[in-house]
Amino acid sequence: MxxxxxxxxxxxxxxxxxxxxxxxxxxxxxxxxxxxxxxxxxxxxxxxxxxxxxxxxxxxxxxxxxxxxxxxxxxxxxxxxxxxxxxxxxxxxxxxxxxxxxxVVNKLTWPLFAIPVLLLVVIALVLRRRLTARSA
CATH class of the missing domain: 1.10.8.640 (Cytochrome C biogenesis protein)
Incomplete structure (x- = not known):
């Protein structure tokens, strides 16, 4: 029961x-x-x-x-x-x-936008240096 x-x-x-x-x-x-x-x-x-x-x-x-x-x-x-x-x-x-x-770009999110641009600049500089070193 x-x-x-x-x-x-x-x-x-x-x-x-x-x-x-x-x-x-x-x-x-x-x-x-x-x-x-x-x-x-x-x-x-x-x-x-x-x-x-x-x-x-x-x-x-x-x-x-x-x-x-x-x-x-x-x-x-x-x-x-x-x-x-x-x-x-x-x-x-x-x-x-x-x-x-x-x-939105603000004081907290600006690195998310800046870091990829900085990486592209660094990659471009490294590639430029290597290509000019090979040709010389």
């Missing part, structure tokens, strides 16, 4: 966890704007923003709940008349530089 009660209790406790997996995505996450020009602007911006959960997809392509929330934010703010760059900056401030596919 106790086994049956424990089994019934375990089943009841597991139901909420399985129900969460079957919830449909939030309907506002897929609702498009009525104005095609605004929707095109929003979609172009969404293509340049990274999903924080998927990390390899843009928020336009991701089905993650956070991507749906971000799409909703973008569409609502485009509909309110905000410029895409202002929306991008607000999302970068909220979620960090990682959210944007467009790299």
């Amino acid at each position: 106790i086994r049956v009660l424990l089994l019934a209790l375990a089943t009841l406790l597991a139901l909420p966890a399985t129900a969460q997996d079957k919830l449909p995505p939030a309907p506002y996450a897929y609702r498009q704007l009525a104005d095609p020009a605004q929707e095109a602007k929003a979609h172009a911006l969404m293509q340049t923003l990274r999903c924080l959960q998927c990390q390899g997809q843009s928020i336009a392509d991701s089905d993650a709940p956070i991507a749906g929330d971000m799409r909703h934010q973008v569409r609502a703010r485009i509909e309110a008349g905000e410029e895409p760059e202002a929306i991008r900056q607000q999302l970068i401030e909220s979620y960090g530089d990682y959210v944007s596919y467009a790299p």
